[in-house]
Amino acid sequence: MLSGSELWLLRLMADRGLALLDASALLMVIEERGELRVAASSGNVSVRLRVLPVEGSALGALYKSGSALSLDRPRGNEAPWLHELGIEGRAVLVAPLTMEGHGGGLVIAVRSDNRFRGPDESALAAFAASVAQRLAAERSVEIERLRYGMQARERERTRWARELHDETIQGLGALRLRLANARDAGDQQELSGAVDTILEGLGTEIEGLRHLITELRPAALDELGLVPALEALARRAQAIDGLEVRTEIELGSGSHEQRFDPELESTLYRIVQEALTNVSRHAKATQAVVRVVERDGQVVASVTDDGQGIPTQTQGSRTPEEELKGGFGLAGMRERAELVGGELELRPAPTQGTVVRLKVPLAGRPEQHPAAGSQEGAGSPALA
Numbered sequence: 336m337l338s339g340s341e342l343w344l345l346r347l348m349a350d351r352g353l354a355l356l357d358a359s360a361l362l363m364v365i366e367e368r369g370e371l372r373v374a375a376s377s378g379n380v381s382v383r384l385r386v387l388p389v390e391g392s393a394l395g396a397l398y399k400s401g402s403a404l405s406l407d408r409p410r411g412n413e414a415p416w417l418h419e420l421g422i423e424g425r426a427v428l429v430a431p432l433t434m435e436g437h438g439g440g441l442v443i444a445v446r447s448d449n450r451f452r453g454p455d456e457s458a459l460a461a462f463a464a465s466v467a468q469r470l471a472a473e474r475s476v477e478i479e480r481l482r483y484g485m486q487a488r489e490r491e492r493t494r495w496a497r498e499l500h501d502e503t504i505q506g507l508g509a510l511r512l513r514l515a516n517a518r519d520a521g522d523q524q525e526l527s528g529a530v531d532t533i534l535e536g537l538g539t540e541i542e543g544l545r546h547l548i549t550e551l552r553p554a555a556l557d558e559l560g561l562v563p564a565l566e567a568l569a570r571r572a573q574a575i576d577g578l579e580v581r582t583e584i585e586l587g588s589g590s591h592e593q594r595f596d597p598e599l600e601s602t603l604y605r606i607v608q609e610a611l612t613n614v615s616r617h618a619k620a621t622q623a624v625v626r627v628v629e630r631d632g633q634v635v636a637s638v639t640d641d642g643q644g645i646p647t648q649t650q651g652s653r654t655p656e657e658e659l660k661g662g663f664g665l666a667g668m669r670e671r672a673e674l675v676g677g678e679l680e681l682r683p684a685p686t687q688g689t690v691v692r693l694k695v696p697l698a699g700r701p702e703q704h705p706a707a708g709s710q711e712g713a714g715s716p717a718l719a
């Protein structure tokens with residue numbers, strides 16, 4: 336499957352190719368798993384069939400020939416694949432797309448009133464080569480992103496494992512010991528005292544696990560949508576840590592709530608969450624402001640506090656972040672930011688305190704999130 340960013344690239348390139356060749360239509364055909372798909376088209380064209388099998392279709396035969404082609408006033412039997420696609424034109428030009436190690440494709444240019452000449456043929460060949468090159472580059476970035484994503488997930492699991500080990504297992508272990516001791520002592524009163532303590536301890540552990548589950552999966556995002564979920568985070572920080580948290584969220588217009596794709600929404604949520612946790616844990620702040628705005632084709636999210644600021648550098652050459660050792664939080668935030676093609680900065684706030692800012696360009700992101708509440712598993716009672 337072509338990814339969202341690959342499709343976006345092909346659409347962009349189709350528009351460029353159309354202008355470059357002064358064509359009336361330009362099609363990008365990509366081979367995937369034995370099928371040829373018109374992945375992008377530009378100009379005045381409506382394609383009848385967008386997917387054709389490589390085996391058994393005229394377009395497939397053209398693709399397999401691997402050669403370039405130029406036809407003036409093509410007749411039906413000369414180019415039956417034109418009929419398959421349902422396109423017509425005075426002249427057509429075809430150049431193969433060849434990508435190492437991947438399926439290839441075709442670039443097809445059509446003119447409705449003029450023939451193509453020699454220079455057009457070389458222009459299309461050069462254009463096809465650059466499309467292939469950029470697509471291959473995009474694919475390797477995509478693979479890199481997947482690999483990076485797996486590493487990030489692995490690290491996150493390690494973090495949860497550590498949390499379970501240090502908190503829950505230690506806690507339950509202590510309770511078991513207490514119970515075993517009371518049993519061995521053989522004293523009825525001691526035993527009943529121990530049962531009380533253990534019941535209370537179990538309650539605490541259950542509470543801890545609940546908390547962990549909420550952190551693992553922000554159900555609020557599915558159930559409420561991004562804006563209320565962010566506001567809930569702010570309220571939670573306020574309630575638990577006594578921090579005064581203000582939210583300034585400007586997304587979408589009027590009553591229509593802006594939704595982003597799920598990956599971007601959970602990135603925004605997680606980064607704001609970690610930044611607020613850091614404010615509570617480290618900043619000694621009294622106030623924090625969560626700002627999320629969409630502007631100039633990007634979404635910018637920041638968490639600003641009025642606390643003591645990030646620890647000062649002891650050696651001039653190191654960045655503040657290099658000074659901060661041990662935590663997973665900042666590294667995780669940075670990784671999440673990079674996975675959505677964004678960037679994260681951590682710097683002193685203008686007067687005092689710290690600001691963490693995430694910027695993510697919106698161009699080329701996948702389709703927007705479906706309406707709130709319709710997501711699979713939303714409100715799952717198992718996680719309630």
Ligand SMILES: Nc1ncnc2c1ncn2[C@@H]1O[C@H](COP(=O)(O)OP(=O)(O)OP(=O)(O)O)[C@@H](O)[C@H]1O
Nearest residue numbers: 613614617618644645646659662663664665666689
């Ligand atoms: N808002 C802030 N104000 C002051 N110091 C901060 C702030 N945010 C982060 N820091 C400093 O940066 C360090 C690294 O943060 P990071 O989130 O990576 O780790 P952590 O919070 O210590 O641990 P973890 O997030 O893995 O539980 C913190 O230990 C703290 O010293």
Ligand SMILES: [Mg+2]
Nearest residue numbers: 613662664665
């Ligand atoms: Mg942290």
